[in-house]
Amino acid sequence: MAVRDRIEVLEQPAEQRKNNFNEVALGYNYDMAKEEAKRCLQCKVPTCISGCPVGIDIPGFIREIVKENLEGSFKILKSYNYLPAICGRVCPQEVQCEGACVLSKVGKPINIGALERFVADWASENNVQFENTEYSKEIIIKNNKKRVAIIGSGPAGLTVASELGKRGYQIDIYEALHEFGGVLIYGIPEFRLPKSIVKKEIFDLEKLGVNFLKNIPVGYAIPVHEILEDYDAVFVGVGAGTPKFMGIPGSELNGVYSANEFLTRVNLMRAYKFPEYDTPIRVGKKAVVVGGGNTAMDAARSALRLGADVTIVYRRTEAEMPARKAEIHHAKEEGIKILTLATPVKYVGDENGNLIAIECVRMELGEPDESGRRRPVFVNGSNFIIEADTVIEAIGTEANKFLLSQFPDLKTNKYGYIITNEYGQTSIPKVFAGGDIVTGSATVILAMGAGKSAAQGIQKFLED
Amino acid sequence: MFEHSDTINKIISKRKLSKGIHELWIFNPFVSKHTKPGQFVIIKVSEKGERIPLTIAETNGDNFRIVVKAVGKSTYELCSLKQGDILFDVAGPLGKPSEVKFYGNVLVIGGGVGIAAIYPIAKALKEVGNKLTVIIGARTIDDLIMKDEFEFADRVIKATDDGSSGQKGTVIDFMEEELRNSKYDIIWAVGPAIMMKFASEVADKHNLPIWVSLNSIMIDGTGMCGGCRTLIKNEKDGEIKYVCVDGPEFDGRYVDWDSFMKRLNQYKEQEKIAFERYLDQIGDISWL
């Protein structure tokens, strides 16, 4: 059987986009979406669904596109996933739904992400609202007296809010920062996920009666015991936002950033629009980004857009890079250089404390480690110097201990992540948790999946 | 109880304490109810503003007090607001509270706007029974803020560089004199970085612990970015600490002052651009 070619999405050309922060992928128009939707075989046993962590009825929403019933398609999507415009953009579909699509065995899988995004954007442009018809008025009124506090407004917390909000619970969602969305707002850049879209999807939740409270660092502005007393259940979705530094000499020099700081300045504080916005950022002429994950790609592509010549330094080879292949491809198209099998060992500064160079060492791959990837080892005496005035370390994050330091009764594992059962229930029965603070850094959709299970757990806890 | 209120972050009152230093009382029950001495807030003055850290100098019911020195765009903007204006964002309290307990003889030193930061700490130290000597200092008597607010202390020394308040010299001069003449158990010092550095050197000579409150550049203030990180020395080499969550108070004898002060200058060029642009917009600032 011949498989028709996948309809490729439109993109901003590399030469143009490397000078702006506008979205790179422009998505499908209606005709393209219909053409792509028609490729779907409408499998009797759709393998794609099993690849989706929240189990969206994928053939269902695609079928409605073919039938030109976009409103129906949107309703299907939204009943499984409250943030389709976001997931359609940032999910690693190649290892989820699209990776599981039968067509991937014989050709290119259906572009499920782009179709999801198309439908969600269409609904937003046409002001189509999601009506909460899943639950009867009686259920909603009955639940109305129960109060649930959600700490952290990342994808995990937002999903709990949508699941419980639909059922009528009284939800207060507390966020320490001045904008809602967690990594969606401060981490993932505008050129991959426009902030206006995040805001729109989040504030849709207000229609479910969710109460949003910003600037409230729970544990400090409200002591944990007060939260425990005032609410029937609590969900902790504070993420894994604490950056790790390599801790090599010179880490305190000016020009040395964690990717979190760099991206927070750029995304949350809009430093790329300085001085229209007040927060400054330093990107010199030559920037080096250390790491090979999505965060490294985001930081590198942001630095490039701020005018720097950018090199990614990664200790293994490109094959081991954990970033999405599409993003590595995008980065290269934009002119970012990748130096593999090397790692920094020292930052060199001038008398004013400004970074001027990085001493690196060559690596080679040895035996496989626990992750199955070959372990990089130093090649003795192979040290060399790269000139750089900015370096961004994107070597991972760890558990956010900010709230947990105020919550000593909550059991965590040896890495500092919260221990839960399959329903997200923690060592304290009325406290549930999910997302990166349970699993360590993962993905948006896994945080949402965890939010879904925790919402079920909270519901069971409150209704049984 | 946890409802949004239209008046949250409203400026209840405002007063000029000295040239360029203003006091604001702000309505915010979340901050006011749970603040302990030594903690701070992060404020974003306007929609496109940056997040700046400021110490909570006092609380009273649902209101809290800050004392701000205008040094650049954001602090000028904050100081130019009027009673009744509403701040865009206020998050807090943040940071670890000071270790307030009975020590015996305590010396508390405040320089410039640091006097406001030391005030709640001094008060709390007195309340738990410490014998308290306070040294506050500024360039001239006109710059010396809150000079009549430390009456609760056992002794107050008011230092001015030019002697305009009777006692001529810097807070460091008086600190040295105190340590020569009396026995102290612990010291607190808050002020410009250079003052805290010198105070730490003096304390080190006398083998006394000295708490300083580091005013590093911050963004989130919740341990999420590492922008506030500072090198704290130990026997071997040093350890990176996040001022916003591990501090802001550290024993000044172990702070790597050299790199700390260089990091404060990180954005000098951009700060200048932002400030000049702001001055162009508002014009006359002689009221400050």
Ligand SMILES: Cc1cc2nc3c(=O)[nH]c(=O)nc-3n(C[C@H](O)[C@H](O)[C@H](O)COP(=O)(O)OP(=O)(O)OC[C@H]3O[C@@H](n4cnc5c(N)ncnc54)[C@H](O)[C@@H]3O)c2cc1C
């Ligand atoms: C740069 C970057 C790029 C990424 N790209 C992708 C991608 O393309 N695709 C993908 O699937 N995943 C991506 N990820 C991972 C994904 O974003 C995370 O897995 C996901 O956001 C985790 O969601 P969460 O809800 O657990 O936590 P977070 O999104 O981290 O949100 C936690 C929130 O809790 C708040 N908080 C913390 N403490 C408190 C407190 N005490 N009181 C109140 N609020 C508090 C924080 O301020 C934050 O807003 C990326 C991550 C980064 C950093």
Ligand SMILES: Cc1cc2nc3c(=O)[nH]c(=O)nc-3n(C[C@H](O)[C@H](O)[C@H](O)COP(=O)(O)OP(=O)(O)OC[C@H]3O[C@@H](n4cnc5c(N)ncnc54)[C@H](O)[C@@H]3O)c2cc1C
């Ligand atoms: C925990 C903490 C508590 C603080 N408490 C107070 C307080 O109670 N009252 C108060 O007036 N200030 C306080 N500060 C300092 C205050 O945050 C800065 O003055 C402010 O961020 C400067 O912002 P700006 O835009 O006005 O000036 P900028 O444009 O940022 O800078 C103008 C000038 O000030 C210097 N500068 C920059 N950042 C700081 C800094 N963090 N501290 C000192 N100088 C700086 C710059 O080198 C520059 O020369 C505190 C800082 C911290 C970290």
Ligand code: SF4
């Ligand atoms: S597996 Fe692929 S072809 Fe089959 S229903 Fe899912 S998306 Fe369509």
Ligand code: FES
């Ligand atoms: S200000 Fe970001 S970690 Fe302290």
